[in-house]
Amino acid sequence: MLKASPLAMVPFVSVDNMMRLVHHIGIETFMSDLAGEIEHDFARWELFDKTPRVGSHSDVGVIELMPTSDGEQYAFKYVNGHPKNMKEGLQTVTAFGVLADVYSGYPKLFSEMTILTALRTGAMSAVATKHLAPKGAKTMAMIGNGAQSEFQCLAIKAVCGIDNIRLYDIDPLATEKCAKNLDGLGFQITKCTSPEEAIEGVEVITVATADKDMQTILTDNMVGSGVHINAIGGDCPGKTELHRDIVARSTVFVEYPPQTRIEGEIQQMPEDHPVTQLWQVINGTAGGRASAHEVTLFDGVGFAIEDFSALRYVHKKIQDTPFYIDFDLIADPDDPRDLFGMIKRAG
C-alpha cells in the first residue's frame, strides 16, 4: 500500500473493537457517561439542526438516515428495521454511523452502532427516569426481555440506583435469558409469569417489546398512581405498546415532538395531545413530575441527537487506545486539483 497521508485517515470502530471499548471502560460507566453526554447535548437542544429521519420503506422493512449537527460537529446514523429478520437468523436492527467536522466536511469517526445504539437507548431511558421517576425509586418492572432489556436495566441502575428488577415477557425463554445475563451484576431479580405480577409495587415500569400485538399487555387499571413509565419499544408508525387509556392518564414527555407524534405511543392520540419536551425539563425551562401521584410517561422513540452524543463520546474515548483502526477513506492528493495524477501515479 502507498503511504497515505494522515489527512486521508479516518478511525473505524468495528463491532469487536466496540465490545473491547465497552469492557475497557466498564458497561455501567459507559452508559452513565453516555447519559451525561446526552444530558449535556439535550441542555443545548436549540443549537442543533434537527431533521426528521429520511426513510426508504419497502414491504419488509425500512432503511433510515438520521442526520444532525450542532454547528461544530455533524453526525448521521444508518439504521434498518426489519422485523422479519429475526426468523432468518439476522438482526432486526443494525446500525452504523459517522461523526464529521462541520468546518472541513471531513469525516472524523466511522463506527458500528448496533451495540452503540443499544447502549445509548439504555442511557436515554436512564436520563428520563432520573428526571421523572418518583423520589427514592428502587424497583422497576422490565416488560419485554428481548435484546434491549439488559441495557435498560443496567443504565437505569447505573444512573438512578434502581436495582430491584421484576422481569416479564410473553416468552419465558426471553425472561430466562435476561435473568441469566443480569446475574452477578448487582441486581435483585424476580422472574414473573404475568404482567400483573411484574408491576406489583414498582415505582418504574420500562416497556421494551418488539411486537405491536403487545399493546394490551398493560391495561389502565393495572398502572398505579405515581409510577414512571418508559415506553421505548413503540418506535415506528403502527407500532405502540401501551393501551390508549394509560397514555391519556399520563403526563407525556418526548424527545422531538414532530417525530414522536408519528412514531411514538402518542400516535394513538389527537395531533395536539399535550407533551413536554424532555430537553426543557433537563435545562429547567419546563417542569417534570408535578406530584407523587402523577403517572409520568417517557414516550421514547430515539432521536438523532442521542446518536450524535454517542458518537462524540466514542470519538473522545478511543483516543490513545488500540480500539480502532485507521482507514484511508479520504483521497488526499498533494495538489487538491490533481486527483487524476494521484491515481495515475499509483498505477
Add this chain to the structure above:
Amino acid sequence: MLKASPLAMVPFVSVDNMMRLVHHIGIETFMSDLAGEIEHDFARWELFDKTPRVGSHSDVGVIELMPTSDGEQYAFKYVNGHPKNMKEGLQTVTAFGVLADVYSGYPKLFSEMTILTALRTGAMSAVATKHLAPKGAKTMAMIGNGAQSEFQCLAIKAVCGIDNIRLYDIDPLATEKCAKNLDGLGFQITKCTSPEEAIEGVEVITVATADKDMQTILTDNMVGSGVHINAIGGDCPGKTELHRDIVARSTVFVEYPPQTRIEGEIQQMPEDHPVTQLWQVINGTAGGRASAHEVTLFDGVGFAIEDFSALRYVHKKIQDTPFYIDFDLIADPDDPRDLFGMIKRAG
C-alpha cells in the same frame, strides 16, 4: 479478535484499493463500463425511490446525504462541499458511500467515493455526450482544467471516440497539469490561452469550473450552432457556469428536474423553463438532438442514481479480488435477542 460470523462482515474499499481496482480494470474500461451501468439504471428510472439530497449547511460548506433505492438495492452517498478547503490543503469535495440490501437492510459494501464520484461524473457526461452530440464529433473543448477535467476527457474518449481536446483554464498551471496527465493516453491535446481559441471548431464543449465568477467566460455569441455542451461545474445554489443567453438558446437536458432547477444552470431561468429528462432520451420516450444546428446542453448536477450505479458496479467488480477488506460492521449474536450476552461473553 473474536471470530466474527460471515454475516457480520461488510467489504470496505479504501482509497488505495479503489486506485488498485481502477488500474486492474483500466481507467477507460472502468468509465465506459460505468457509463453502461448508468444507462441501464437510467433506462429503468421510474423504479427508483428518488429523494432530493438532504443537506446540512454551514457558513463554509455543506454536508449532504444522497439516498436512493430501486427496491432491491439501496445506496447512499455522503459528500461534502467546502470551497475554502483547497487553500487549507484539503479536498473541496470528499465522499464515501454504502450499498445495502433492501430485503434484509444489511449493508453489503462500504466504499470511498471521492475517486468513484470523479469517475462516475466523467461517465455521466459521456452518456449525455453519446446521446446528444452531433454525429461524428471528434473534437472537444475542455474549459476548466481542475480535478474533474481528465476524467471528463477520458470517459468521453472511451465512450464517444472524441480524442481531439482543446484545453483552457484561467490558470495556465491547471492547463499544464491536465495536459501532462493526459499525455501518452491517446489524445491530441491543444493548450489554449483563451476560451475563444479553445472552442474554435469543436463539436462538444465541456465546462467544469469550480468558481462561480467563471460564468461569463463563455458568452452567447461564442457558441456556434450544432454544438453539444456539458455543463457540470455548476452544482449548487448560486453557482452557475454559463451565461443565461446560452442556456436560453439551448435545448436543455437534465437528470432530476426538482434538483437541477435548484442547483443547475437553469436556476437562472424561470421555474417552468422547458427541460427534457435524459433518462427518457435513453429509453426512447423522449427525443434527443432534433437537428444538426441545435445547441444541446446537458445541465449536469450529479444525482443519487449515478452513485447507486457506481456502487453496484464496484460491488460486482471486487468479488474474488484482493481489492477490499472485510470489516465486522454488523453485530451478529447467535441469538438475535441476545446482543447483551454477546458483549458480556466478549469480556
